[in-house]
Amino acid sequence: MKRYITNPPFSDSILKTVLFSSRHFASSAATAPLDLEDDIGGFTGASFGGIIQDKDLLRKTPNGLYVLGLIDNGAMDPNATLYNQLLKRCTQLGRLKEGRLVHAHVLNSSYRNYVAVQNSIINMYAKCGSPVEARKVFDEMAERDMVSWTAVITGFSQNDRAQEALGLFVEMLRDGFVPNQFTLGSVLKAATAVGEMEGRQIHAVCLKSGHGDDVYVGSALVDMYAKCGQMEEAKVVFDGLMSKNEVCWNALIAGHARKSEAAIAVRLFSEMKKAGFEATHFTYSSVFAACASIGALEQGKWVHGHLVKSGLKLIAFVGNTLLDMYGKAGSIEDAHKVFDRLVKRDVVSWNSMLTACAQHGLGRETVECFEEMRSRGILPNEVTFLCVLTACSHSGLLEEGLYYFELMKKLKLEPDISHYVTMVDLLGRAGQLGHAEKFIKEMPIKPTAAIWKALLGACRMHKNIDLGAYAAEQVFELDPYDSGPHILLSNIYASAGRLRDAANVRKMMNDSGVKKEPACSWLEIENNVHMFVANDDSHPQRNEVRRMWEKIADKIREIGYVPDTSHVLWYVDQQEREVRLQCHSEKLALAFALLNTPHGSTIRIKKNIRVCGDCHTAFKFVSQLVGREIILRDTNRFHHFRGGSCSCGDYW
DNA sequence: ACACTCAGAC
Known part of the structure; x- marks a missing residue:
């Protein structure tokens, strides 16, 4: 077999790599798809003449080793197009080792100075996670074009080395190149990672060079402003795009999701579909995450309906977020259903299910679920144990918690x-x-x-x-x-x-200037979110709500409720303290719910800080009085009030 | 023949 390493025109480091890789693939039966020598034995160069046109050639060994074997054997004459195809193949498959082999072949051929081939090599290294090797090829080029610059900048931009990407961009400008939409797309991504100032500067460059309305550049701009939290500016850029695609929609939706603006995220999701774009797993994932963050159950369910209709499979990627959404929005039943219907469960699916149980104070169920997970051979990770320990803590399972903490260490997981x-x-x-x-x-x-x-x-x-x-x-x-x-x-x-x-x-x-976060409670009725802040008079139905609470408070007093003013901070007289107490946001939200929801239905209220002791007591009495289940979401757990008691057993 | 944007969950 002819070895291409006999007269190496390339550097020692590459040679070593090639030798290593070559041996590695030849000796490893498990990874080498076929034995090169056997595969091409008996054929002559002539018999392969026609195969170069054969579209199946690259498919014989997807990573291109087959073709390299033909070249090695002298059975095939390569050309620039073939090298580019081989490099593209390695790039698509993320095969760095095979890519290095092709690189070595190129260096040993007459195509080593072809800019297009060199660009493909840069791109291959960049996409295979080795920007340093991409840079090395780039630095050694005699001539560079726009594609060379873009490929090497992208290498750093996509491998979390934004500063180096921006540095190269400045060098590129210094060299007299005018960036195009390809370069700007990558540079914007890098700028977004560095900071708002840099992002805005590159935005200016985009406008000057006339690429501001390209859909790639535009998507990157929308994302840049969205990541800075500047949603108004993101929207301005978005609206200015003459042609849109699902990427810019996703960027905008994800931006609102990050800010917990679920209503906007859901509305945009709906507009996106109306505009004729298909929501992807990413779109659904963002929207569910947004709904989860504010516990928007109805809106989340509505979007879930679209997911079902879309025909997209319930894979872990979107299913885990959906499960998490149901857990956080207070429907442990729906969380369970999603878990059961997942096409394939990964460790995060299990962890999400455990978290949902833990958040709802179902300590025993969490432990059972964990044991089932283990019996099915799913390897728990650090997060799994955090879920289990949290569940034990929330349910008062002291012995179990201590046991699982020790088990965690035994399994070589470091707390x-x-x-x-x-x-x-x-x-x-x-x-x-x-x-x-x-x-x-x-x-x-x-x-x-x-x-x-x-x-x-x-x-x-x-x-x-x-x-x-x-x-x-x-x-x-x-x-x-x-x-x-x-x-x-x-x-x-x-x-x-x-x-x-x-x-x-x-x-x-x-x-010392420490500000108390204002307590607020909210609930969702028919896709509208109603928010209440303590002693707040902004809600249109405030007077009705207050009168309703006064009525309720009188009635629960008759069945045993005694207001507990000990937690009211203000240094005021007893009567005033009680008035303040009765205006706590969760009480207002509850009164509002009683006024505006059908009898017998479950009431779901969310709160941004821990529920106060008095409200907790009052809620128990109300659940008894009206015979309804009330689910209250705290900062990190749920209280299910039913028939005068709470699922937390007053342990929270 | 080669280069670009978004990106979930515990």
Whole structure:
């Protein structure tokens, strides 16, 4: 067999690579599709003359080794087109090793200085994840054209090396090249990764060179503004595009999804379909993620309907997001159905199902699901254990939690800080405050603010003032601008009757400029989202809503509700505190729901911060009074109120 | 014959 390495005109490093690769493929029966020597044995150059035109030639060995064998054997004369086809093949299949072999062949041929072939080589290295090799070929070229520049810039842009891509772009301009739509598409992607300033500068270049309305450049621009959070500007660019495709629609929709603007994302999805574009898995995934973030169940279901009609398979890529959406929107039943119907489940599918169970306080079911996962031979990962530990923590399964933490380490999975936070939470909620403190002292990584926040939360739950104050001090040190811990500490003092200390924490907060996130609750009725903020008068039905709550409050008092004003911070008299308490956003939302939804239907309310103790009690009484299920989504879990009790068992 | 845009979930 003729070896092409006998008289190498190319550099040592490539030679070594080629030798290595060549041996590798020859010796590895599992990866080499066929033995080159056997495959071409007995044929002569002449008999292969016609095969060069044969479209099946490259298909015989998809990675091109077959053809390289023919060339090696002298059975076939290559030309520039053939090399380009081979390189394209390697690029499409992401075959770096075979690509290097073709590169070596080219260097040994008379086509080594052909710009088009060199460009294909650059492109091959760029797409196969090796921008450095692409750059090396580029640097050694005697002459470069637009395609060379674009290919090498794209190499860095697509391999998360945006700064180098932008650097090359500047060099290109310095060399006198005027960028075209191909270059600008890639450069914009790089600029987007670097920052808003850079993005805007490249936008200016696009406008100057007249490529601003190309659909590729335009999509990249829409994405750039969307990633900066500048949705108005993204929309201006989008509207200015004469011809659109699914990419620019997806970029715009994903931008709104990132900002949790579910209503807009859903509306755009609908407009996209009306305009005649097919929603892809990515489109669905973005829209479901948007619905998940605000718990928009009805809108999510509506889009799910479109997915079913579209005929797209329920693969994990979109199914996992859909499952997550149902979990976060409060329908554990629908989450289960999606899980059952998935074409193929991956570890994330299982993790999402576990998360959904955990969020709904179904600790036992989570553990059962995890055991089923293991019995089916699915390998759990770090996230799996985080789900299980969270479930144990939320359901008070102390022993199980400790067991699974040890199991995790036994399976050689290293707990990260999130697992330690969950363990502190687990121990703390279960009332093992001393154990939790000891756990923190002994953990192998430095405790973060989140660790101390978990301990602080447990101290509030079990009314431990001293340890709570200590934990709060640690949090203030590590994360001074979070209002949550201030409020927690203040509540600890207030519920122990130490109102002066509570007021001091409040004052400290004000002095250091820490702002409390305004509490708000919202619910969805017939595709509209109604939002309520405590003591807020902006809703059109506010007077009706308030009167309704007063009526309800009177009725639940008759069956045992006693307002608990201990968590009201304001240093005001008892009557005023009670008035404030009755205006909490979740109570307003509940009153609104009772006014505007059919009798007997499930009420679903979402809240941006943890539900207050008094509202939790009131909701239990209301569920008994009206005989309806009320599902309240907290920051990280669900409360299902039914018949006077809550699924969390008052353990949250 | 060679170069471009978006991109889910725990």
